[in-house]
C-alpha cells in the first residue's frame with residue numbers, strides 16, 4: 263500500500279471510530295449507526311399496545327437505524343413495575359426513553375432519574391406531569407372526548423331523544439388522557455339537554471374492563487334498566503365491560519355506547535349493533551413520529567415543532583395528531599382503508615349477516 267493510500271485508510275478508520283463513539287454517546291449529529299432506545303408501554307389488556315404501538319415503533323426504528331437496539335417492557339398497569347422497568351432500561355444503557363406512563367404524576371420520578379443520566383424522555387400518548395419532559399407525542403385528546411360526546415348526542419337525537427341520563431364511564435384516574443377525554447366529552451354533553459350520571463364523575467380504576475362492568479352493574483341496579491338513554495365509555499375496553507353488564511341484565515337493544523381505539527372486538531360490536539361508535543387514532547403516524555424523534559435524539563438532534571403543551575413544569579414540544587370518529591357507516595373508509603383490519607378479520611361467521619347489511623363485503 264502506498265503511503266498516500268495508507269493515510270487515506272487510516273483517516274477513514276479514524277473517522278469511522280470517531281463516528282461510532284459519538285453515536286454510542288448519542289451525540290454524533292449525523293446518522294445514527296446504533297444505540298439503545300427504551301420503549302415502556304403501560305398495559306396489555308387494551309389491544310393497541312402489543313398489536314400496534316410496539317410492532318410499528320420497532321419497525322420504524324429499524325428502518326431509520328438498522329443497528330439500534332430496542333429495550334421493550336410493558337408494565338401491566340403497575341406503576342412500581344414501570345419504575346423498575348425504566349431503571350432496568352437505564353442501567354442497561356438506554357440513551358432515549360419513550361415512556362407511556364401508567365401514572366402520569368408518579369412518572370416524574372422516572373424523568374428525574376433519566377435526566378440525572380442525561381437521557382432524554384419522550385412522553386408517548388399520555389402526558390407525564392410536572393417533569394422536564396423533552397417531547398410529547400399524542401393525539402388531540404380533548405377532541406377525542408368531544409367526538410365521543412358529539413357522536414353520542416347526534417345518535418340520541420336521531421333516535422328522537424332530547425333528554426335523559428347518560429351513564430359516564432371515564433378512564434383511569436392516573437392517566438392524564440382520561441381527564442382530557444372527560445373534559446372534551448363534557449364540552450359536548452353538558453349543553454346537549456342530556457345529563458351525565460353519576461355525580462361526581464366515575465373514573466375506572468386502571469382502565470380495567472371488569473371494573474367498568476362492575477360499575478355499570480351498579481348503575482343498572484340504581485337507575486333501572488330503562489333509567490338511562492346512553493353510555494359514554496372512554497375506550498373500547500370499558501365499553502366492552504359496560505355492554506356485557508347491559509346484556510347480562512337483559513337490556514336489548516343496548517342504548518348507544520361510545521368507545522375508543524378501534525379495537526377489532528369493538529369494530530365487530532359496531533357492525534353488530536352493540537356499540538355505536540369508537541374513536542380511531544391512527545397508530546402508525548403516532549408510533550412513526552415517536553420513532554423518528556427517538557432516533558433524532560439519539561443523533562443529538564432536536565426535531566422542531568411549533569406546538570407545545572404545558573405539563574405543569576414546562577412547555578413540552580409536542581406533536582398532536584387528529585382522531586377520527588368511526589360508526590358502522592365509515593368502517594370501510596377508515597380502519598379497512600387504512601389496512602388496520604381486513605374485511606375477513608372483521609366479518610367472521612358470527613358477523614357475516616351484519617357485515618352484509620353494513621355493506622362490508
Ligand code: BGC
Pocket residue numbers: 305308310387388433437439440469497498522523
Ligand atoms: C390511551 C387509549 C387507551 C387507554 C387505556 C389512553 O391513555 O390514549 O388509547 O385506550 O389509555 O390504555
